[in-house]
Structure formats: C-alpha cells, structure tokens
Amino acid sequence: MTELIPTKATFAPGEPVEVEVRGDAAVVSLWRLERQVAEVEPVNGVARFLAQPEGGYGVEGGGATSALDVLADPLSRARYGFVARYDAGRAVDGVIDNVRRLHLNAVQFYDWMYRHARLVPPQDDFEDALGQTISLDTVRRLASAIGEAGSSPMAYAAVYAVGKEAWPEWEPEGLFRADGTPWMLGDFLWNVDPSAERWVSHFVDDLRSALDAVEFKGFHLDQYGAPKRALRRDGSVVELEEAFPALLERLAVDVPGARMIFNNVNDFPTWTTARATQSAIYIEVWAPSVRLGQLADIVTKARSYAPDKAVILAAYLSSYRGDEAAASAAERLQHAVVFSHGGTVLLHGEERNVLTEAYYVSNKQISEESGDAARRCYDFAVRYGDLLFDRESVDVTHTVLAGENLELKVEAPVRVSIDCEPGALWARVIRTKLGLLVSLIDLSAQEDDLWDGPKRPSAPLRGVRVAVERVRPDAPRFDFAEPDEAPGLARLDASFDGRHDVVELPPFGPWAFVLIREDAS
Numbered sequence: 001m002t003e004l005i006p007t008k009a010t011f012a013p014g015e016p017v018e019v020e021v022r023g024d025a026a027v028v029s030l031w032r033l034e035r036q037v038a039e040v041e042p043v044n045g046v047a048r049f050l051a052q053p054e055g056g057y058g059v060e061g062g063g064a065t066s067a068l069d070v071l072a073d074p075l076s077r078a079r080y081g082f083v084a085r086y087d088a089g090r091a092v093d094g095v096i097d098n099v100r101r102l103h104l105n106a107v108q109f110y111d112w113m114y115r116h117a118r119l120v121p122p123q124d125d126f127e128d129a130l131g132q133t134i135s136l137d138t139v140r141r142l143a144s145a146i147g148e149a150g151s152s153p154m155a156y157a158a159v160y161a162v163g164k165e166a167w168p169e170w171e172p173e174g175l176f177r178a179d180g181t182p183w184m185l186g187d188f189l190w191n192v193d194p195s196a197e198r199w200v201s202h203f204v205d206d207l208r209s210a211l212d213a214v215e216f217k218g219f220h221l222d223q224y225g226a227p228k229r230a231l232r233r234d235g236s237v238v239e240l241e242e243a244f245p246a247l248l249e250r251l252a253v254d255v256p257g258a259r260m261i262f263n264n265v266n267d268f269p270t271w272t273t274a275r276a277t278q279s280a281i282y283i284e285v286w287a288p289s290v291r292l293g294q295l296a297d298i299v300t301k302a303r304s305y306a307p308d309k310a311v312i313l314a315a316y317l318s319s320y321r322g323d324e325a326a327a328s329a330a331e332r333l334q335h336a337v338v339f340s341h342g343g344t345v346l347l348h349g350e351e352r353n354v355l356t357e358a359y360y361v362s363n364k365q366i367s368e369e370s371g372d373a374a375r376r377c378y379d380f381a382v383r384y385g386d387l388l389f390d391r392e393s394v395d396v397t398h399t400v401l402a403g404e405n406l407e408l409k410v411e412a413p414v415r416v417s418i419d420c421e422p423g424a425l426w427a428r429v430i431r432t433k434l435g436l437l438v439s440l441i442d443l444s445a446q447e448d449d450l451w452d453g454p455k456r457p458s459a460p461l462r463g464v465r466v467a468v469e470r471v472r473p474d475a476p477r478f479d480f481a482e483p484d485e486a487p488g489l490a491r492l493d494a495s496f497d498g499r500h501d502v503v504e505l506p507p508f509g510p511w512a513f514v515l516i517r518e519d520a521s
Contacts, residue, residue: 004061030059031383074152159247176231208255211258224265245275330452342393377483421443435476436515480514
C-alpha cells in the first residue's frame with residue numbers, strides 16, 4: 001500500500017514542494033481544484049515539485065491521495081494539534097509523522113512548563129505541578145523538529161494562574177469573590193488579576209525566558225472561563241472581557257515576533273479578543289453549546305468579528321472513551337460541520353491520539369482505521385481550502401434554496417433540510433469567488449445532533465440530485481467531491497428540464513460538496 005505524506009505541514013511561497021512516497025508510485029501529480037498543475041517521478045522516495053502559488057492542492061499517485069497547501073501565513077488556515085508527553089529520551093518521529101500526515105501547522109505544547117508562575121524549570125529534568133515527569137531536552141527536540149516540519153510549536157501559558165507555592169507572593173494581585181475568598185481552578189491554582197502591572201511585567205519576562213530556552217514560535221494563552229468579573233483586594237471590579245484584550249495588546253509590544261493564540265473559554269470573551277493582536281481566534285466549546293449546529297454558529301459568529309483571522313474550536317470528544325467506531329463517526333460529522341463553515345478543530349496530536357477532555361495529558365490513542373478516516377477529512381479541507389476558507393464567501397442558503405426559492409433545489413431519498421437536524425440531509429449554499437458551493441452533510445441515520453455523542457456510521461447516501469436554475473445560454477459546470485472515495489473534483493453530466501440543469505450525485509457519506517460554476521468550460 002502506498003502512502004503520500006508532504007514533508008511539511010504547510011509550505012511557504014517560493015519554496016519547492018516535496019511529498020514523501022512510502023510505497024510504490026511511478027508518478028505523483030499535483031492538482032489545483034480540477035486542474036493537474038504538475039506531475040513528477042519520485043526520486044529516492046520523494047516527489048519534488050517547483051514552488052507553487054498560494055493555495056490548496058491535492059496530491060495523487062500510486063492509488064493514494066494526500067494534500068498540501070502553500071501559505072504566506074500558515075495560521076491563516078490554522079490546523080492546530082497538541083503534544084503532552086515529554087519524558088526523557090522520547091523519540092519524536094511519530095509526532096512529526098502525525099504533524100505532516102494531518103497538516104498540523106501549529107502544535108500546542110500542553111503543560112510543558114515547570115510551574116504556572118515560572119515557566120522555565122531550574123533544571124532540565126523535573127516534575128510539573130501535577131507530577132508529570134518532564135525533560136526540557138525532549139521539549140526542545142520536539143519544538144525543533146516540529147518547526148522543521150513546517151509547523152509552529154506553541155507553548156502553553158496560563159495568563160493569570162499561580163500555584164500554591166507562588167500564591168503568597170501574588171495574593172496582593174489576586175482575584176476575589178464577594179465573600180473575600182479567592183477565585184481558583186480546582187484546589188491547586190489561584191487566579192491573579194491579568195491587568196495588574198506587577199503581574200503583567202512578570203508574565204512578559206516569563207514568556208521571554210521561555211523563548212530563550214526553547215525554539216517556540218509563540219504561546220497558547222489559557223484562561224479558565226471564570227471569573228468573568230471579579231474583585232481586587234481593594235474592592236474594585238476587574239472586567240475580564242476588557243483585561244484580556246488589553247493583555248494581548250501589551251504582549252504584542254513587549255514580546256514582539258511571538259505568535260499568540262488566546263483561549264476564549266465557552267466563547268468568552270470572543271467579542272473583545274477577536275480583534276485584538278493575535279494570530280487566530282480559538283474557542284473552547286462547552287455546554288450549553290452541545291449541538292452540531294451550535295458549532296457552526298460559533299464559527300460563523302467568530303468569523304464575523306474578525307474576517308481576517310482563522311477560527312479554531314476545541315471540542316473534545318469524550319465519546320472516544322467508548323465505542324471507537326461510533327466516536328469516529330461523530331468526529332467525521334464534527335469535521336464536516338466545522339470545515340464546511342470555514343473553521344477547524346483542535347482534536348488530534350501526539351502520534352495518533354485524540355483529546356477526550358480538557359486535561360490533554362489524558363489523551364486517547366486511536367486505531368489506524370479511525371486515524372485514516374480523520375486524515376481523509378484533513379486532506380479534504382486542505383485540498384479545498386481555497387473554497388472552504390474563502391473569507392469573501394457568503395452563505396446564501398436562505399435566499400436560493402427551499403421554501404419560495406427556486407434558484408437551487410436538492411432532492412434526496414431522505415428528508416432535506418436547510419438546518420442542522422438529525423434524520424435529515426443538511427444542505428447549505430455558499431457563494432464563493434469560484435462559484436456556488438453546495439455543501440451536503442448526511443445526518444439521516446442519526447437520532448440526535450449532539451457533537452459529543454456517539455454516532456451511527458453513515459452508509460453511502462444514493463440518489464441525491466442537485467438542480468440549479470439556468471441563467472446563461474449554456475449549462476454551468478458541476479463538479480463533485482467527497483473525502484472518502486472521490487477526493488478529486490469529478491465533473492458531472494447535467495440534464496436540462498427546461499428550467500433547471502440537474503445532476504445526480506455519486507454515493508457519498510457523510511459529507512460532500514458540489515461546485516457550480518457558470519463561467520467554467
């Protein structure tokens with residue numbers, strides 16, 4: 001069996017594009033949408049292409065497929081992963097394979113640090129605040145290798161947390177409840193005021209020290225979602241929705257060159273931080289946002305705050321602790337919803353592992369079968385990033401499809417809905433620079449729309465038809481793609497019913513799209 005793996009998570013403009021070939025492939029081809037742009041014979045197991053313009057590309061050869069993209073700023077289409085194990089002597093090759101295979105162009109180094117209020121350890125080998133054994137040498141080797149693989153190693157740092165050993169020093173800057181008790185996370189972290197000058201100065205120095213110690217490209221800045229408002233020791237109120245963006249602006253000045261990604265826990269306070277100086281909008285999703293449609297809404301709203309930034313959701317799949325096939329089906333639906341709305345999900349990391357909870361050390365290794373299903377989703381999103389992450393796209397579903405609208409029709413042997421509903425085929429229409437994109441997500445076999453609930457694996461859905469009202473004398477071009485069996489754009493033959501051009505789609509599940517272009521030959 002042949003496998004194609006790009007040598008980097010993302011390539012830079014002007015940089016030759018390389019794909020490792022594991023197995024046999026006489027030739028490897030590079031595709032941009034439906035057009036083959038290059039074809040080469042691998043040399044010593046590597047297919048080498050000339051530098052390509054910015055955008056997403058498909059890779060095909062030896063019966064295998066992959067994808068890659070070329071971006072001036074990789075985080076403009078951020079695909080976030082994680083590492084959380086740093087034992088001495090750990091090999092890094094498995095992590096790097098995963099970074100390249102899933103095109104993870106940013107990697108969060110979760111709990112790599114000595115203490116929350118002192119990131120860099122006094123010696124290379126140590127135990128962290130929760131007793132995990134860590135080697136700073138391993139952290140360094142991972143960061144260096146991830147950087148060489150075209151990804152950005154991002155160091156975890158909590159913006160306002162101190163441990164028991166540091167609380168006496170920072171209690172004057174603490175955050176308190178109305179009854180005078182301090183705000184804490186669990187029983188081991190105390191919250192301090194992220195706008196207090198003494199703390200901010202210390203935090204800046206701590207981040208600079210981390211950059212000096214390890215080849216990090218930036219920081220994942222964490223908070224805990226509560227408090228949203230709190231008291232200082234003097235009784236004055238701290239509005240965290242104001243303090244967080246102010247801190248981001250301060251860090252942009254005092255830690256120049258470092259990329260920052262701030263955690264908006266349960267969407268708080270995205271409305272103020274989205275426009276602040278940071279590299280992407282990151283939202284950790286919790287109840288009451290438990291439905292797939294709510295993930296879509298969160299991404300759409302975040303993109304409206306700052307259209308120039310990528311949106312990343314952290315939506316942990318606890319269902320992977322149970323039936324893995326049902327969890328993998330849930331993951332595929334999660335990716336279909338989030339990718340099709342122009343966002344991505346932090347879920348995968350380590351060597352072939354997924355997150356099941358907020359403590360990343362407790363991740364779960366998954367099977368090769370589940371890993372391959374995830375890879376196909378990531379490949380699809382990268383290959384068609386020019387469509388899915390088009391920042392000028394407009395959702396026109398409610399103006400062209402269903403009800404009184406006759407411009408576009410979707411017919412299927414199951415119920416068709418323009419809303420995310422269990423038991424239905426969810427149809428959406430996006431107007432992109434390249435044409436109308438009809439996204440189809442099959443929920444017809446599902447009894448609920450909970451994103452973290454186990455799901456029934458989708459059988460291929462057959463007999464779906466898409467029709468578009470003809471505007472010009474000639475029929476438009478219809479191209480079809482889906483992540484599993486037909487990742488390359490396939491042209492569909494249309495019939496004309498006197499008003500609409502109609503195509504019948506190949507079987508698919510659980511996600512496919514049709515690109516309709518009036519001006520394409």
